[in-house]
Amino acid sequence: MKNTKKNGLLLVLGGLLLIGTSCQERSKPSEEPEQEEKETVKPPSDIISIEQSKSLYDNYTRNRIAPIMAFEKEMNDDEEFEAARFVDFDYDTMKQYIAYVEQEAKKAKVDVSTFRLYFANYPNSEKFRDGKKVVHPRQNSIFILPTMMKNGQNMGFYIGADGQAQLIRNTVKRNEQGYGGIQDKSQRSQASFVPSLSAPLSLQEELSLIMNHGSSGPPPGGDF
Incomplete structure (x- = not known):
């Protein structure tokens, strides 16, 4: 009889221990999933010394x-x-620009193949023809144009009013003066107000993907 009671007591105690252990296991905070290590970015082949x-x-x-x-x-x-010796673009602005171009290209169902940097020169005047201020008259600059692959070539594009990608070269008019020699002073006054590319007024309604207005100027002390 005593053995029966003793065995029963051991069974009860064993059950309580099992329940307690089970509760502790359930209440134990779950381990956080291991975060994947980011793959190391290799330097592009175009990096120079x-x-x-x-x-x-x-x-x-x-x-x-x-x-x-x-x-x-x-x-x-x-x-x-x-x-001018350089053009700055804010890091966050560049990220936003790339994301914006990718977004609009995706809507138009085209792939961005390159970002083309055009050399540029601000006019010798206070304002552009559209009334916007010329921040750095006569200074050299750049503007950035995304391209897509068309007929085996990278071609600059913008988004038309119909939401489709349109080629820049089919829209703007080429100015034949762009490859001339040094102008004399009589030519200079006229050239100051003639853009190297003149676009039809309807282009103002289209969606341009061209970026400019970086900070440009002589180099800060200590770079080179």
Whole structure:
């Protein structure tokens, strides 16, 4: 009889221990899932060395800056003019721009193949033809144009009013003066108000994907 009671007591205690252990296991906070390690980004093949960048910078100084300064001195009699050496685009603005272009290209069902950087030059006037202010008159700059693959070539595009991708070259009119030599002063006053590309007024209703208005100027001290 005593053995029966003893065995029963052991069974009860064993059951309580099992219940307690089970409750502890259920109440134990779940382990956080392991976060996947991000794959290491390999450097693009187009990365150049600092030594190469210095060489390119110095070549531009010798072969481009000196002629620009001489041109501005002759054409505008401006001793204080300082040629631009760079164009800045804010990092977050660049990310937003790329995301925006991808978004609009996806809507138009085309793939962006490249981002083309065009060399540019601001007019010698206070405003553009559309009334917007020219921030850096006469300064060199760049503008960025996305391209898509068409007939085996990368071609700049924008989004038409119909939501479809349209080729820039089919919309703008080419200005034949774009490849001329140095203009004399009588030509300069006229050229200041004639854009190198003139677009029809209907283009204002289209969706441009071209970005400009970066911060440009002489290099900050210490870069090169």
